[in-house]
Amino acid sequence: MVHITLGQAIWASVKPIIKIYLIIGVGFLMAKMGILPVEATRIISDIVLTVLLPCLSFNKIVANIEDEDIKSVGIICLSALLIFGTGLFFAYVVRLLLPVPKQWYGGILAGGMFSNISDLPIAYLQSMDQGLIFSEEEGNKGVANVIIFLTMFLICIFNLGGFRLIESDFKYNDDENAARISETTATQPAVSANTINTDTNKSLLSNEPQLFNDKYTARDTLTETIGTKANGNADISPISRQSTSNIAPLSPLHTCSNSNITKPVHTKARDTIACLPSEGSQVTSGSNPLDRQSSASTIHSYNTSESYNSSIDTMRARRTPSQPRAYNTATALEENCLDEKYPKNMSMAALEPVRSIDMRALPSQNIHHLIREYSNVDQYGHLRRNSSLYGIDMNDAHSIRSNSTLQTIKTANLTRILTSDATVSKKDIETSGESLPEWMKKFPLTPLLVFFLKNCLRPCSMAVIIALIVAFIPWVKALFVTTANTPHIRQAPDNAPPLSFFMDFTSYVGAASVPFGLILLGATLGRLKIGNLYPGFWKAAVTLVILRQCVMPIFGVLWCDRLVKAGWVNWQDDRMLLFVIAISWNLPTMTTLIYFTASFTPPEITDPIQMECVSFFLMLQYPLMVVSLPFLVSYFLKVQMNL
Numbered sequence: 001m002v003h004i005t006l007g008q009a010i011w012a013s014v015k016p017i018i019k020i021y022l023i024i025g026v027g028f029l030m031a032k033m034g035i036l037p038v039e040a041t042r043i044i045s046d047i048v049l050t051v052l053l054p055c056l057s058f059n060k061i062v063a064n065i066e067d068e069d070i071k072s073v074g075i076i077c078l079s080a081l082l083i084f085g086t087g088l089f090f091a092y093v094v095r096l097l098l099p100v101p102k103q104w105y106g107g108i109l110a111g112g113m114f115s116n117i118s119d120l121p122i123a124y125l126q127s128m129d130q131g132l133i134f135s136e137e138e139g140n141k142g143v144a145n146v147i148i149f150l151t152m153f154l155i156c157i158f159n160l161g162g163f164r165l166i167e168s169d170f171k172y173n174d175d176e177n178a179a180r181i182s183e184t185t186a187t188q189p190a191v192s193a194n195t196i197n198t199d200t201n202k203s204l205l206s207n208e209p210q211l212f213n214d215k216y217t218a219r220d221t222l223t224e225t226i227g228t229k230a231n232g233n234a235d236i237s238p239i240s241r242q243s244t245s246n247i248a249p250l251s252p253l254h255t256c257s258n259s260n261i262t263k264p265v266h267t268k269a270r271d272t273i274a275c276l277p278s279e280g281s282q283v284t285s286g287s288n289p290l291d292r293q294s295s296a297s298t299i300h301s302y303n304t305s306e307s308y309n310s311s312i313d314t315m316r317a318r319r320t321p322s323q324p325r326a327y328n329t330a331t332a333l334e335e336n337c338l339d340e341k342y343p344k345n346m347s348m349a350a351l352e353p354v355r356s357i358d359m360r361a362l363p364s365q366n367i368h369h370l371i372r373e374y375s376n377v378d379q380y381g382h383l384r385r386n387s388s389l390y391g392i393d394m395n396d397a398h399s400i401r402s403n404s405t406l407q408t409i410k411t412a413n414l415t416r417i418l419t420s421d422a423t424v425s426k427k428d429i430e431t432s433g434e435s436l437p438e439w440m441k442k443f444p445l446t447p448l449l450v451f452f453l454k455n456c457l458r459p460c461s462m463a464v465i466i467a468l469i470v471a472f473i474p475w476v477k478a479l480f481v482t483t484a485n486t487p488h489i490r491q492a493p494d495n496a497p498p499l500s501f502f503m504d505f506t507s508y509v510g511a512a513s514v515p516f517g518l519i520l521l522g523a524t525l526g527r528l529k530i531g532n533l534y535p536g537f538w539k540a541a542v543t544l545v546i547l548r549q550c551v552m553p554i555f556g557v558l559w560c561d562r563l564v565k566a567g568w569v570n571w572q573d574d575r576m577l578l579f580v581i582a583i584s585w586n587l588p589t590m591t592t593l594i595y596f597t598a599s600f601t602p603p604e605i606t607d608p609i610q611m612e613c614v615s616f617f618l619m620l621q622y623p624l625m626v627v628s629l630p631f632l633v634s635y636f637l638k639v640q641m642n643l
Contacts, residue, residue: 027522056510099536556585
């Protein structure tokens with residue numbers, strides 16, 4: 001056993017923190033610079049969950065877990081339950097004794113219970129396997145142990161319904177107290193269409209300060225029109241208050257015809273271009289069964305979370321799901337309003353979607369945009385759908401021109417659950433098992449069991465299950481890797497195991513999982529903002545953070561010592577396992593907490609108290625981890641492991 005000095009132990013514990021925070025800082029800056037918007041963050045997160053992390057999990061478990069490690073897997077599972085239980089207990093005590101808003105009673109329990117037990121410890125271990133403290137082989141085995149911890153986390157938060165703690169904080173509106181759209185519109189001075197030229201995009205971007213002066217405040221201005229005169233000369237004229245107040249929100253089911261078209265209208269609502277009826281006609285909501293929901297949830301209330309995109313959305317056209325994002329607006333207008341041609345002297349550049357590179361010049365996105373992207377519900381608690389998809393049957397072959405089998409898979413609820421991290425809700429539990437025979441649905445636990453099994457199909461969970469089966473069967477493992485405990489089998493022409501190419505693939509792809517995860521963590525932290533906190537809540541948040549990152553590590557050291565004294569493990573052969581268990585007691589709260597909270601937050605909400613509490617709670621933890629984790633590691637290396 002290698003002996004190190006105290007200075008070496010301190011440096012070995014601080015060096016990984018420097019690397020981790022540099023990567024987090026990169027994500028933070030990319031979010032602030034607009035290079036990593038919330039849409040890109042979610043896409044990359046889904047890639048990590050569905051491809052990168054499963055590859056990493058399979059590779060590390062198959063290569064480093066043996067059949068003799070079954071006991072270690074059991075110890076990790078037991079340790080994970082103790083970590084979750086201790087955090088839950090501390091959170092409950094804090095909620096009981098200190099000021100916590102009732103709207104975050106469940107969120108604080110989830111925040112105390114679940115920790116960020118994936119990217120952070122893996123990045124830490126991969127910085128300590130250079131030979132001074134641990135060998136590369138020990139580091140790989142430590143990563144495999146962390147992935148077992150991660151699997152327990154996934155089971156508790158998804159399979160067992162831990163997300164219900166967060167969802168229980170939200171109470172949704174009914175028809176009586178629903179938010180309504182302001183019927184007041186602001187008049188705009190008439191502008192000749194001839195003044196609108198090919199520099200429209202440039203002028204819009206140059207007026208950014210004016211466009212965003214009223215950011216995150218309720219907007220009265222709803223629509224602005226582009227009218228055409230009978231002689232073909234186009235003018236831009238305002239819609240009067242009287243005409244606008246009687247117009248219900250239009251849906252894709254409302255089509256344009258010669259009898260009622262006078263002016264094509266480009267609204268400030270997201271992705272909406274419609275055709276207004278003439279003064280003698282009026283569009284009513286009775287023709288569309290979705291209008292009541294559309295009026296309140298699709299168009300929203302134009303509150304704080306809507307104002308940022310108002311200037312961008314005025315340049316976007318409604319498109320059907322089969323149309324690409326860059327679908328030309330003029331073509332859409334010509335198709336929907338057959339005989340009403342868009343003004344030919346109007347610049348089409350003003351109506352094309354804004355490029356992502358141009359959006360970087362706009363103000364930095366913040367927590368409201370995160371809510372808008374991740375929110376899965378409207379103000380009534382119903383599953384939220386994009387306004388451009390209302391009235392369209394996603395499985396209708398006439399509506400969507402694509403392969404029917406692939407489209408069925410893409411639009412299935414199971415696909416939605418399995419390919420993203422914060423899309424499940426109580427309704428998914430209740431509807432699980434609906435396709436089963438009636439006699440099976442009579443059992444009260446059937447939905448829970450079916451929901452549990454559904455979540456076992458998550459790519460990362462499946463990768464861990466398959467990897468453990470392969471690792472615990474020596475002759476199957478020999479097909480992938482060669483170790484001292486695997487039997488000798490016929491090798492491939494390159495003297496490697498027949499399926500070694502699969503290990504090469506998972507190793508190459510999985511290596512990107514941790515860096516991407518830390519960059520996404522930094523981007524998320526870069527969008528958080530401390531708002532108006534509940535009176536006295538800071539006391540509860542600070543106390544719980546101290547309990548999690550200063551007191552819980554003490555329990556971790558005592559638990560490791562208890563395992564050794566009980567004879568379950570020893571310091572010579574299981575020091576990496578003990579090290580992983582110890583640092584797992586000192587990790588901050590899961591970042592997924594912010595995504596789950598946003599997914600249950602309606603975009604219409606004007607006072608997202610849950611998001612404010614989560615933001616403050618998360619932002620407290622990472623500055624403290626700079627001190628607490630290196631201190632724990634230094635103590636554990638010198639005192640517990642006697643290095």
